[in-house]
Amino acid sequence: MSNSPRLTILFDNVPGLPGLESLWGFAALIETGEQTVLFDTGSNGRALLRNMAALGLDPTAVDVLFLSHPHWDHIGGLDSVLECSPALTLVLHQGFSKHLIADLRGQCKDLVVVGAEPRQLAPGLLSTGMLSARSTQQGPPEQGLVLDTTLPDGAQISAVVSGCAHPGMERLVERGTAMLARPIDWAIGGFHLMYAGASEIAHCVGALQALDVAYVAPTHCTGDAARAAFRQAYGEHCAEGGAGREILLRPRFG
Known part of the structure; x- marks a missing residue:
C-alpha cells in the first residue's frame, strides 16, 4: 500500500504525538504521489510551521493550499504559509x-475561486463546491476536498476531507458520492458535533x-462524545485524530 495517499494532521486541538503543539484549529498535509496539498492552516502559522519541522515536512513542497472556509482557526496560518511558499496554487x-x-x-502563483458547483482542481483532486451551512447559526459556507486515486493494481480510493463540516458531514459526503458516482471510502476532519446531543x-x-x-477519522470540532460514538460504530475503521497523526488512505477492501 505504499502508493496509497497519505494524510498527516499538522494542526489540531486534539492532542496527538508527543512534542507537537496542540491549539484550536485544523490543518492536514495530503500527499497523493501526484500532488502535495495543504488543507487549511490552523489558527497559528508559527505553530503550524514548527509542527511541520518536527515532522520533517517541508512547506515549500506544497503544490496546492486548499481553504475550506474563512474561520480564523482554519486560515490563521495563511500568511506564514504564503511567505514560505509563494509559488503554490491557492484554492478558496x-x-x-x-x-x-x-x-x-x-501573493501566490495561482488563485482559484470556487463557486457553488463542484470543480476539478487537478487529476484526482476536486472541490465539492461551496455548500451553505445547515443554518445561519451553524457557520459560513464551506467546501470539502474530494480525493480520487487509482492505485497501480487498479484499486480505487476516495476521501472527503472537511474543515468543520458546517453544511453537515453527510452533505459533503453526499456531494462527493455524486461527483464520483461511487461511495466515498474515507470521511476525515472536523464533523462539527461538539455541541450536538446524542440524537x-x-x-x-x-x-x-x-x-x-468505510473509514472515518473524526477530529477537531467533532467533540469527545461524537468521537466516542464513531469509535464504537466503526471500530478499527475509525482512525484517531490529533496533531502528528499519519493516516494511510487504504482502499475499503485493503
Missing part, C-alpha cells in the same frame, strides 16, 4: 471576503454508514 471559495480574495491574488450524533453516524463510508 466565493464565500471568502472579496477584499481578502483581491489581496491574495498577488444528532447518532443521526450523523447512521447517515455516513448509510452512505457506505
